[in-house]
Amino acid sequence: MQALTGLHLYHAKLSNSSMRVRLLLEEKRLAWASHLLDATKQDNLAESYLRINPTSLIPALVHDGVVVTESSDILYYLEEHFAEPRLAPVEEGERAEMREWVDLAASSHPTTLKPWMYAITGTLTKRPEDMERYRELQSDPDLVAFHQRSLDGFSDEEVADAVERNHAILARMEGGLTEAPWLVGGVYGLADIAWFPNVLLLDLLGFPMSDYPAVRRWLAVVRSRPAAGRAIGSSPFRLPGWLLRPVIRLRKALRG
Ligand SMILES: N[C@@H](CCC(=O)N[C@@H](CS)C(=O)NCC(=O)O)C(=O)O
Secondary structure (H helix, E strand, C coil): CCCCCCEEEEECCCCHHHHHHHHHHHHCCCCEEEEECCHHHCHHHCHHHHHHCCCCCCCEEEECCEEEECHHHHHHHHHHHCCCCCCCCCCHHHHHHHHHHHHHHHHCHHHCHHHHHHHHHCCCCCCHHHHHHHHHHCCCHHHHHHHHHHHHCCCHHHHHHHHHHHHHHHHHHHHHHHHCCCCCCCCCCHHHHHHHHHHHHHHHCCCCCCCCHHHHHHHHHHHCCHHHHHHHCCCCCCCCHHHHHHHHHHHHHHHC
């Protein structure tokens, strides 16, 4: 690891936490080496990755041998070390507001996008036979419980709670984006970069977005940025809203 010079990103294609880091790297036009992981193939449980990030979570950045994990911390790290173009506000109040949005994007993930996305797509990143090893490796009991639930099936209450929390955040964003083009200080920056992947994935997977026209406009504008094209590629799928409920029901039926 210490021999790794330059920027190395360990990331996954459809991981929101990885997407926000890729978007920032591309906005800053930094050269970075890609180490693509597939959590459905347990790449993040390989010894080689656990040496980089013992929590097994994706993404992780290695910069000249220094490891940074947690996508929000990676954004702050990159902003601090690669100042141009500046994507964080200077004014104290706006900086605090920016940090609040960025931290919320990462911290709300386990109760908002993640359960909803796993439940409706039937994503399984751990197979039953991986759980014993995962229990030994993973010190966060909430993560172990989450993956167990992804195997057993999420309860209707948990999915409904995630839907409500997603709506609450979108409504808050809608309030801000009705008044201004960007989340903080009228300027595109880290808050927008942190939230773009979460909203993109909600939209692609058919989350009801009709009450949030300003958020949809914002999403389209960020999506059209050349850096977003490089960071995300072309969108691989899009579920129309009307298909959402049948898909959830089908997933449940298939799980018995
Ligand atoms: N708080 C972490 C969350 C990272 C996270 O949950 N990453 C997901 C991919 S989006 C992951 O590693 N999933 C595989 C797993 O939970 O084992 C961050 O923001 O970096």
